[in-house]
Amino acid sequence: MNFSCNKQDLLEAITTVQKAVMSKATLPILEGIYIEAGDSLKLVGNCFDMGIEYYVNADIKEKGSIVLNSKMFSDIIRGLPDSEVFIHEKENYVVVIECSNSYFEIKGLSPEGYPMLPEIEEKDKITVQQSALKDMIRKTIYAISNDEKNKILTGSLMEASDGEITMVSLDGYRLAIAKTFIKEVVSFKAIIPGKNLGEIYKVLEQSDEKVKITLSTNQALFEFENCRIISKLIDGEYMNYRSFIPEKFETQVEVNVKEFTKGIERASVIMSEENKYPVKLIIEGDSMLITSSTKFGISKEQIEVSTNGSNMTIGFNPRFLLDSFRVIEDEKVEIYFSSPVGPCVVKPIESDKFTFMILPVRI
Amino acid sequence: MNFSCNKQDLLEAITTVQKAVMSKATLPILEGIYIEAGDSLKLVGNCFDMGIEYYVNADIKEKGSIVLNSKMFSDIIRGLPDSEVFIHEKENYVVVIECSNSYFEIKGLSPEGYPMLPEIEEKDKITVQQSALKDMIRKTIYAISNDEKNKILTGSLMEASDGEITMVSLDGYRLAIAKTFIKEVVSFKAIIPGKNLGEIYKVLEQSDEKVKITLSTNQALFEFENCRIISKLIDGEYMNYRSFIPEKFETQVEVNVKEFTKGIERASVIMSEENKYPVKLIIEGDSMLITSSTKFGISKEQIEVSTNGSNMTIGFNPRFLLDSFRVIEDEKVEIYFSSPVGPCVVKPIESDKFTFMILPVRI
Structure with a gap:
């Protein structure tokens, strides 16, 4: 050599x-x-x-x-x-x-005995832009569960159908869905381990170049530029996540993403690492009060929103809200509240490119 | 309030x-x-x-x-x-x-019972530029010992005499000395704990503004801009470090600081964190070979130097060399070798603003 x-x-x-x-x-x-x-x-x-x-x-x-x-x-x-x-x-x-x-x-060591990558037997294949795939991973990966007891939820569902590809992560407290359009009209489902998605995310670039994704029964192959990545798949049937999303909402609020995120961040400041108190949102007309009360003291922040529906007081684990809101690039989003104890859904105003769902906590 | x-x-x-x-x-x-x-x-x-x-x-x-x-x-x-x-x-x-x-x-808490800073009874005082003090700390702090058994060496000696201020650190393997001129003709010695010097370093700015240093028997006060820092002193007599520096040298080598540093860094690459092998310097005329040999393999790097005196083969702990060389701003320095087993002294070519001394290791 x-x-x-x-x-x-x-x-x-x-x-x-x-x-x-x-x-x-x-x-x-x-x-x-x-x-x-x-x-x-x-x-x-x-x-x-x-x-x-x-x-x-x-x-x-x-x-x-x-x-x-x-x-x-x-x-x-x-x-x-x-x-x-x-x-x-x-x-x-x-x-x-x-x-x-x-x-x-x-x-060095003898190359004999090195485990070379297996050949992938082509079953289904799609092509997607690197930047679009990277974006879908970023918008969903934080909602993957770490709980090894429920193996299925330690991966993201990648689902192709009707000319679009959907990535879904779900950990029991929240659900994140991201979508992008593809040319191929194929239909498949695969669950990719979260750890591998994280590594694939780092290798992908913010570019228009294409990634070819090929699926076999138990592996997925990502090919782009000079690179081929093979990931094993998680075996099993993913949750029917669509059934979790409520269809009726009591209150709908349009918020400025930056203002809302800053407000939640400030309310989290008076919480210690160990004790995650809930952050309370009090929606009264077009005003939202973000407030928390812990053993250290209290915090309040008033932001202006645009509300449809009834007033609402609801509590959240601030970390869960921040995980989602920190990956949103839009200036404004809609938050849909079903009830003070029911799931809350976050969507961009004029597309369904992504959807987050978060469960409230009792306050 | x-x-x-x-x-x-x-x-x-x-x-x-x-x-x-x-x-x-x-x-x-x-x-x-x-x-x-x-x-x-x-x-x-x-x-x-x-x-x-x-x-x-x-x-x-x-x-x-x-x-x-x-x-x-x-x-x-x-x-x-x-x-x-x-x-x-x-x-x-x-x-x-x-x-x-x-x-x-x-x-909050009642301010009563808060330990306020003590008043410093002025004994001796000097004034020095912030940037000069910051520079002296940077050039000596890494050679402070961590060994709590020899308390004296866990601090730096700050010594004023004859219109100059000298900082000295020493850990048994190496000695670092940095100097700067002052206006006052005072004479004192104080040993400042390394931990405090590190914090003072962070607060000091790269500015021409003055720092007033006031000494009492067991405390030093640093005053600058809006800030007053009081540090306790380490009690005891510092080593007579001057007697450690050899006066006769067998070989004197002028090296390019960047080339030499890079060479030592590369030679360190094939060492694991746990096993610090020595790096060997082989000086033959105006050529220096930087080489190391470990269980992983060998490395060699040839650099051009300018030599006075006999050929020399000598080994060093690369970390000790790097600690010193990384804080040198000069383009070139002189390295003085007393013998393959005796201390080696590093000095800038045209000043005595700093001096490093390092003990070699057996090879």
Whole structure:
């Protein structure tokens, strides 16, 4: 194996595949990055739950492959000057890395036995913009449950039908739904583990480039630019989330997202980390009082809203409200209250691109 | 008590005095900030080892004083919009904080019993530029020992004589000395706890404004702008550090600080956190090879230097070299090697503003 490539390109490849490398594994090979100089240069990280393949522009002088410890390899490349990096295998899996005046020799591992990414048997496939997929993940990921006892809810449902793709997360206290249009008229459902979605989110860029998503029975493949990410799917049937959303509302309030978020943030300030008191919203006509009362004191903030329906007093866990409101880019949204004890729904004013539902707490 | 002031000014005052407030104390009052609306607005934090007083511009409508929990108070003020903040005591130590549409009521504590800063009986005093003092702390603080068994070395020596002020830190492996000129011809020695120096460093600004330093028998007072910081001193006699610095050198090398630092950083990359192997410097004429060899592999980096004296091969703990070299602003420095097992001295080429001494490790 003998190749050279640009330092920054190589570092980006390493940083990407590293997201799928275990930092502590029982077998050293699983803490490694697989490097293959073939027709092009390919890097692979794989922790079984998720695998990432990344292709880098490189000048390949001699083909070959090796596995290098992920942390060591990335630390070395990160420390190099911004210049061409020359890498070759010396003998017995010893790899030489040269760049400018720097010279490294590190011990690698035989590439045999490295768990390569499985081939995906194409069942269904859709194409979506990178930025749209990134946005859908951001708008739903915080509502994924951490509770391993209910495995299904530790992932997001990705559902395609009628020319649109919907992502849904749900943790028993709140529900987040985001949508985007696609060209393909396919129909499928898949539950993607939250941890993997978080890593995919980091790799995706805010770009118009397309991501091809291919599903097999138990895996999803995301392909974009020089990158292929395989995620296992969570087995089972997702909740019928549509049935949870109430259809009748007692009060409908249009709020300025920034003002409302700041108000909730301020009301949270007088709560300690351990004791999350509810924040109370008192809606009287076109005025909303955001207030809280804890052992430390009380807080009040008045904001102007635009109300349809009856007055309402309702309490929320402020963290749940903030999680949702912090990912909204719209200037204003509608909040629909079904009753002081029933679910509350948040929607943008002129689209159904996303929907949040939050359960109130007793006050 | 009733006053109003600018939010940013108040926040800066809180952030400053907070550095002297205990985050966990047995008495709630010790987790508080003392606030006094007198002729001007004064905030105080005091943890006995160190106390900070800070004056803020405020419009005082009614005099009075109170103690507010430091974390709660700073969280509230930080969350407020950038506007005028109105604060008054309602009754029974309940304090109302108002700003724009936000309203808070929090429970405070009686100011009686708050440990106010002691008066300093002037013994010796000097005046130095803020930026010069900040610079001296930065150049020496990393060489302070953490070893509580030798209390003296957990502080820096501040020594004034002959129109200059010298700061010295020393931990048994290395010695850092920084100097600056002063106008006063006074002579004193004081050992200031490293922890306090770190906090003083954060409060000092990169400005030409003066700091007045006043010493009493067991305390030092730093006065600048709106701020007074009192630090206790460490009792005892500091080491006679001058006798540690060798006078004869076998090899003298002029190095480019950036190149040398990068070289040492790269050589450190193949070391794990737990196992700090030495970095070896091999000086042969005007070439220096920076090299290391660990269980992970080897690294080599060649840099050009300008050498006087014999060839030399010497090993160092790379962290100790990096700590020193990272605070040097000069482009080039001289490194003086006494022998492969004797101390090595680093100095700027054309001044004695600072000196570092480092002991080598066996290779």
